[in-house]
Amino acid sequence: MEAIMNAASRNHDRCINYIEFNVSDMARTKEFYGRAFGWTFTDYGPDYCEFTDARMKGGFDATAPVTPGGPLVVLYGDDLPDIQAGIAAAGGKIVKPIFEFPGGHRFHFFDPDGYELAVWSEV
Numbered sequence: 001m002e003a004i005m006n007a008a009s010r011n012h013d014r015c016i017n018y019i020e021f022n023v024s025d026m027a028r029t030k031e032f033y034g035r036a037f038g039w040t041f042t043d044y045g046p047d048y049c050e051f052t053d054a055r056m057k058g059g060f061d062a063t064a065p066v067t068p069g070g071p072l073v074v075l076y077g078d079d080l081p082d083i084q085a086g087i088a089a090a091g092g093k094i095v096k097p098i099f100e101f102p103g104g105h106r107f108h109f110f111d112p113d114g115y116e117l118a119v120w121s122e123v
Contacts, residue, residue: 019058019073022066023113028091029060032112036083036090037075068114077119080105084119 023029026049033039033051042050047062053075077083080098087109088094095116096108106120 016056019056021058021060021113021115022064023060023062024066025112026060026062028112032090032092036087036092066113068110068116072108072116072118074106074118074120077121078123080107080119080121084109087119 021029026047030041030049030051034041037053039051039053042052044050049060051058051060084094084098084107091112093110094107095110096118098105098107101120104120104122106118108116108118110116
C-alpha cells in the first residue's frame with residue numbers, strides 16, 4: 001500500500017494543482033466562465049468561489065485587487081472556432097485570433113477582469 005501511495009504522490013508532484021484568480025465581480029466572473037466553458041462552482045461565502053472544469057479546480061477570490069498578467073493559463077479545446085465564438089458571446093475579448101504554432105493551433109483572450117488566457121488544440 002505504501003508503494004501505491006508514493007507512486008500516486010509522485011504522479012502529482014510539480015503539476016499544476018490549483019489556479020486562483022482575484023476578481024472584481026464574482027457574479028460576472030461565474031457567468032462568464034459558466035457560459036464560455038461550462039465550468040461549475042462551489043461558493044465559500046460571498047467573496048470566494050471554487051471552480052471546476054471537471055478535471056482541475058481553482059478559485060475566484062474577491063478579497064484582493066485584480067492584478068492581470070503573470071503566467072499565461074492555457075486551456076485545451078477540441079473545437080477552437082466554437083470556443084472562440086462562445087468566449088466572445090460570453091463577453092470575453094479575443095486578443096489573438098486562432099493561429100498556428102508548433103504543436104497545433106491556439107488563440108488568446110481577455111476575460112472580464114483583463115486576465116489573458118489561451119486555448120489550444122492539436123488540430
